[in-house]
Each structure stands twice: as structure tokens, then as C-alpha cells.
Amino acid sequence: MIMAFHAIYENGVFRPTGKVDLPDRCEVDVEIRQVFEEPKKPSLDDVYSILSKRFDSGEHDVAARHDEHQP
Numbered sequence: 001m002i003m004a005f006h007a008i009y010e011n012g013v014f015r016p017t018g019k020v021d022l023p024d025r026c027e028v029d030v031e032i033r034q035v036f037e038e039p040k041k042p043s044l045d046d047v048y049s050i051l052s053k054r055f056d057s058g059e060h061d062v063a064a065r066h067d068e069h070q071p
Helices: 044-056 060-070
Strands: 007-008 013-016
Touching: none
Parallel strands: none
Antiparallel strands: 007 013
């Protein structure tokens, strides 16, 4: 039988997040694949908030200071 389920690893133990239909103390083979969260994309409200802060800053030529923040 092959089954897939989501689990959380904590304190040295894999804890399933839902019910797993297996008898107690049965042996299984485990294949691990780490789940990464997708980065949150900024909404238009986030972008407008950043732009309004720049507009309200009084800085008129932001391109003139562009190189100050480059690595």
C-alpha cells in the first residue's frame, strides 16, 4: 500500500497533521520531502503604501540617491 500524508517534525518525532489509517506499531518506509512556503506577493495596497511614504518624504529626486543603496 502507498499513501502520502502531511506531517510536522518536532522533538525528534514526525507528527501527522491528520488521521493516518495504519495499525499501531507497524513498520513503514518513509521518503521525506521538505515543504517550503511560497513567499507572499505584495498586494497593490502594499505597493501604494510604500509609494505614498516616498511621496510624503519630501525627497523629490529619488533617482539621484539610487547608488547609495546598491551593494
